Amino acid sequence: MKRLTLTALLLLCCFFTPISANDNGKKSDLNIQKITVSDELRAKHTLKPHHEHLAFDCIDCHTNQGDDPSKFKNIKDEGCLSCHGTKKLLAQRLKFMDTLKANPHNSVHDGPTLYCDECHFEHKP
Ligand code: HEC
Ligand code: HEC
Ligand code: HEC
Structure with a gap:
């Protein structure tokens, strides 16, 4: 009986470790990319009013262009x-x-x- 509980515990450990690792993987898949943009760069790249009032951030348009905002492209x-x-x-x-x-x-x-x-x-x- 004791051995059975032990085996069960071990199995549980085996199951839970990869699951939590997967969880982390999923989080980074979501597009919650955060980049830092200097005030200077921001001031140089103002938005049109119709986009600005939607509170767009740089990466809403410059998606998948890396995390260096000074290197963003058209x-x-x-x-x-x-x-x-x-x-x-x-x-x-x-x-x-x-x-x-x-x-x-x-x-x-x-x-x-x-x-x-x-x-x-x-x-x-
Ligand atoms: C030949 C010049 C010209 C080109 C090329 C052009 N636009 Fe426009 N666009 C205008 C003008 C002028 C207006 C304003 C029209 C009005 O008086 O409402 C306008 C209005 C808009 C509007 C607001 C009206 C609406 O349908 O909601 C959007 C959005 C828009 N353009 C997006 C685009 C996109 C995206 C492209 C490229 C696929 C594009 N435009 C290409 C000249 C252009
Ligand atoms: C609504 C979409 C949109 C948003 C939001 C946006 N950009 Fe841009 N970006 C463009 C377009 C389109 C161009 C091409 C040049 C232009 O139209 O002025 C461009 C060009 C650039 C360039 C290339 C060089 C240049 O100056 O033309 C840089 C750098 C840049 N953007 C930085 C930024 C930064 C920093 C932010 C956030 C503060 C930002 N962009 C937000 C659409 C956007
Ligand atoms: C991240 C999404 C997004 C991107 C990328 C984007 N727009 Fe927009 N844009 C919007 C939304 C949302 C609105 C407000 C709703 C509307 O009027 O369609 C808007 C509004 C506009 C308007 C004003 C519409 C009006 O009725 O007055 C124009 C013009 C326009 N966009 C042109 C462009 C052009 C040109 C580009 C590329 C340089 C671009 N947008 C890229 C989402 C976007």
């Missing part, structure tokens, strides 16, 4: 579209401007194919 079309859907969808949202051929997201010359940064910047006017 997020390009893919970055914008990861939140704003597709170019077609954006064109659809401003469809009322098609009547005047003035829909910037459905250009008379190029349709919905232009790069976002032909018109929009984040840290510059």
Whole structure:
């Protein structure tokens, strides 16, 4: 009987150790990346009001670009579209401007194919 309890205890230990190790692994999988951004760098990279008032932080856009904010790169079309859907969808949202051929997201010359940064910047006017 005693031996059985011992075996049970040992087994329990074996089971619990890897489980807690897994738990830790899972936590780092979640995207709770924390980076430190100097006030100076932050001041140089102000956000557009529509994004600022959503309390966006740098890594909401500069996702998977490492943890050195001074080395962040342009997020390009893919970055914008990861939140704003597709170019077609954006064109659809401003469809009322098609009547005047003035829909910037459905250009008379190029349709919905232009790069976002032909018109929009984040840290510059
Ligand atoms: C809403 C998305 C968004 C957020 C939030 C954001 N960025 Fe950017 N970042 C961009 C885009 C887009 C560019 C490309 C240049 C531009 O549009 O101004 C860029 C470019 C950069 C660059 C490349 C060099 C440069 O100056 O053009 C750095 C460095 C940078 N961002 C730092 C930051 C820091 C630091 C923060 C947080 C304070 C931040 N970014 C927050 C979208 C974002
Ligand atoms: C992390 C998600 C996210 C990213 C990345 C992002 N945005 Fe946004 N953006 C939002 C949300 C949420 C809003 C507010 C809701 C809305 O109006 O659609 C918004 C609002 C805007 C608005 C104002 C909308 C209005 O109705 O006035 C513009 C313009 C805009 N974003 C352009 C861009 C561009 C260009 C990029 C790429 C440089 C970009 N966004 C990247 C989430 C994002
Ligand atoms: C030819 C210039 C141009 C290009 C290219 C462009 N935009 Fe725009 N965008 C504008 C203008 C101008 C407005 C304001 C329209 C208005 O008067 O409401 C606008 C408005 C927006 C809005 C707010 C309206 C809405 O649909 O919610 C978002 C979001 C946006 N742009 C995102 C993007 C993204 C993402 C890209 C790249 C895929 C992009 N834009 C490419 C000029 C452009």
